[in-house]
Amino acid sequence: MHLSKRVHIVLVANDDKDILRLMAAQVASLGATQVMQASDGEEALRLVETREPDVIVCDINMPRLTGFQLCQILKTPEFARFNEVPIILTSATYRDVVAEQVARDLGAYAYLQQPHEEAELIRLVRLALRHDADRGEDPAILTYRGTIAVIDDDPDILIFLSQVLGADAWRVLTAPSGQEGMQLLQDRRVQIVLLDYQIPDISGRDILAHIRRKHPERVVIMMTGHGTENIVVDLIKAGADEYVRKPFEAAEILDVCDRAYRRFSFLRIHEQFQDKLDRLKEMGDYLDHLIRYSEESIFSCDAAGHVQVWNRGAERMYGYTAAEIHGQIVDEFLDPPEHQRKAPDVVRILQERGAFSEKEILRRRKDGTIFPVTATYSPITNPHGTMIGFSVIEHDITTMKRLEEELIRSERLRAITQLAVTTNDQVNTPLGVILGYAQFLQRKILALEPEDMDALKTIEKQVLKIKDIMNQLKRLSQPMVKNYPIEGVEMLDLTHSR
């Protein structure tokens, strides 16, 4: 069958503008195709009603109306004229059988996992334009509920199960021997295996063991006419998911297959959750390790200020163990009474300004000592964006502050000594003149009154004192030479050496 000559209309709906543009361009490359674009479900529905597309390619996760909802609406009797329009659902969020199953139940034509291959999108749109419902093994076309392999040497059973399960929308593949069954399981995409216990060439028990080794994801239903307690226990222990006793009636086998498929779906969903959980756990462990062993004090509180997380850095810095402080109001423990601030204030600031830092705040240790820290506060929000608490990273700046003060002191001293060097020369000369004249006058004027002589001697003494201070200041400005003792070194007597 070939596409007719008329121009087909394909509606592409996706809320991600880049993907929407890309898919529209890819579909347009089919030729003889008019592509309409919708960026949400409501717009898609409007376009469906006004433009009547031949095929809809629709994302599942869209605002206003999801792909599932759009599909649901278009399959109702009220939208009878669109009931047969093939809908290809796409999703990057959902995976595997979970989305496929819902899409199939809603009557979608096919399911396309994102990110997609261009060729696959074009192939599906082309098939949908032909209304091609049965593509044999095509896993993307949602015609069948799933594929069941029946392995039994009784041709009557194979015919019966093919017909009964086929009428219930299962795709049924049959194998009349163990060998052919093994080949079928290797070549075909199968979700459920209906396996006879007693097959002449390879026993059902051995095939079961093979499936468990090679295809653990497949659900196996064992059929047997020789039911004994031992056989049931053996088969279940060997990994059979379901057990059905021959002879059975159609309703029984349909029930067991429904159950098996629910189990298959559950296991896949469980696998996906487990996979996500493992990844989350891995990330959680990593973050936990990062926080736990950080040298910085890291703690978090709920919105009321109750401590939730208290790392080792915080234990070291404050002296409280995590057990002691967990659940306590943080301000009452860490803030000195006169500097106490309330958690709601922190929450209010975080809500108004987002994360913020304090260059220096005072904290109190368990032993009562007060010390300065820098603190960075960050909000903790739940997935809906509501703030549920805050985290605090603190760094003890006691050492830094001491070094800072020492630096300031040494800077001041350096300035003083520089002043001393400069002033020494300028002051020494006039001092020398004053001293010289004082001594000259003592020698020259012989008839000095004793009190005048005392005055001159006092001048001389005080000038010498000033000179001494100036000399001391000058020494301060000179580099210090430390004399290290030389121990254990014997000097060679060079005079006696040859």
Next chain:
Amino acid sequence: MNPPVDAETLSRLQAAYVATFPDKLQRLEQCLEKEDWANLQRFGHQLKGSGRAYGFPKLTALGADIEEGAISRDRAALKGLCQELSAVMNAVRHERQEVSNAP
């Protein structure tokens, strides 16, 4: 619980199954003639498994007896069972023919 298979599908299935009766009877007689106990047992086992599924519980019961007879190698019992099976199968065939010939 799923409803029983619809009448049309069951009728189609039964027609195909009944069409295999002559073949089945011939196979059974050959096995009995050759005293092929293994295949007699298999024949009985399969009939036991399929009869009820196709809506013929009597065949399931006869299949179980044939399987037992083959295990115990009871030729006389098997001969009787073979005749009984032939009678049941022929009756079913006639019944179905009459139904299909009815105006």
